[in-house]
Amino acid sequence: MEHTLNNAFVTEVRRYEETDYCHSHAHHQIILPLCGSLELQVDGRSGKACALQGAIVPGNSRHTFRGVGNNQFVVVDLPIPLKADYWSDDLRRFLETPNFFGLDPGLYHYTQLVGAESCRHLPDSKFSIMLAEMLAELLAQRHSTAKAIRPTRRLGPALEYIGSHVDQRISVSKLAALSYLSIGRFHSAFREYTGCTPGQYITELRMQRGLALLQETAWPVSRVAAAVGYSSQAGFTHAFNRHFGFPPSRYHRQADTRTQRESSP
Missing domain, CATH: 2.60.120.280 (Regulatory protein AraC)
Structure with missing residues (x-):
């Protein structure tokens, strides 16, 4: 039609x-x-x-x-x-x-x-x-x-906390406490609301934030890793490669290539 x-x-x-x-x-x-x-x-x-x-x-x-x-x-x-x-x-x-x-x-x-x-x-x-x-x-x-x-009001503080603390260690017990739920009840409510576990949600958010930083800045991978909650560049690189199927260094090679082309006569 x-x-x-x-x-x-x-x-x-x-x-x-x-x-x-x-x-x-x-x-x-x-x-x-x-x-x-x-x-x-x-x-x-x-x-x-x-x-x-x-x-x-x-x-x-x-x-x-x-x-x-x-x-x-x-x-x-x-x-x-x-x-x-x-x-x-x-x-x-x-x-x-x-x-x-x-x-x-x-x-x-x-x-x-x-x-x-x-x-x-x-x-x-x-x-x-x-x-x-x-x-x-x-x-x-x-x-x-x-x-x-139906909006899950209790999860609001936990979602906001994750979004503003993606560069830090985030514990499920802290998120459950913010939601006034037991850890078990929090896991169930969170999965029902988002379609994934708290750990999957946090990883997804960290990967997407990391990808955005690699695309939009010239930061070294180590700085991007720290900005999204990874204590080591190796740990971030491994997680990023597993998540997207390519290493974060790809963006630096692409940026270098663009810079060379732009500076060519």
């Missing part, structure tokens, strides 16, 4: 200022984190888009928001109304209620792909829209039950 592109359907990477803003807009919005955090209050419901947690802002909902530190998000604006013969019932239900939801590692990887491709294309290009359509439907499918989309 041919899809007629709507001007309200936009996919782009955005940064938010550390200033309070309040408005509403006539389109649904999905906010997905790449780095940093965004404080939100939507129709009286407060939360954050941060680490591996996204947010839904339904169309015409009054909301306040404020960026925190260096931040970057994939933002998908979807038109109102969503065509019943094109979009799934799961997606329409997913977008109707303000919500803060967990991202499993697979969805986070796909979010990064959408973000990277959105930077190469116009926000309302057919290619950007195609990627965002798939992302929106995947999110709705993963969070299609009422139990899954």
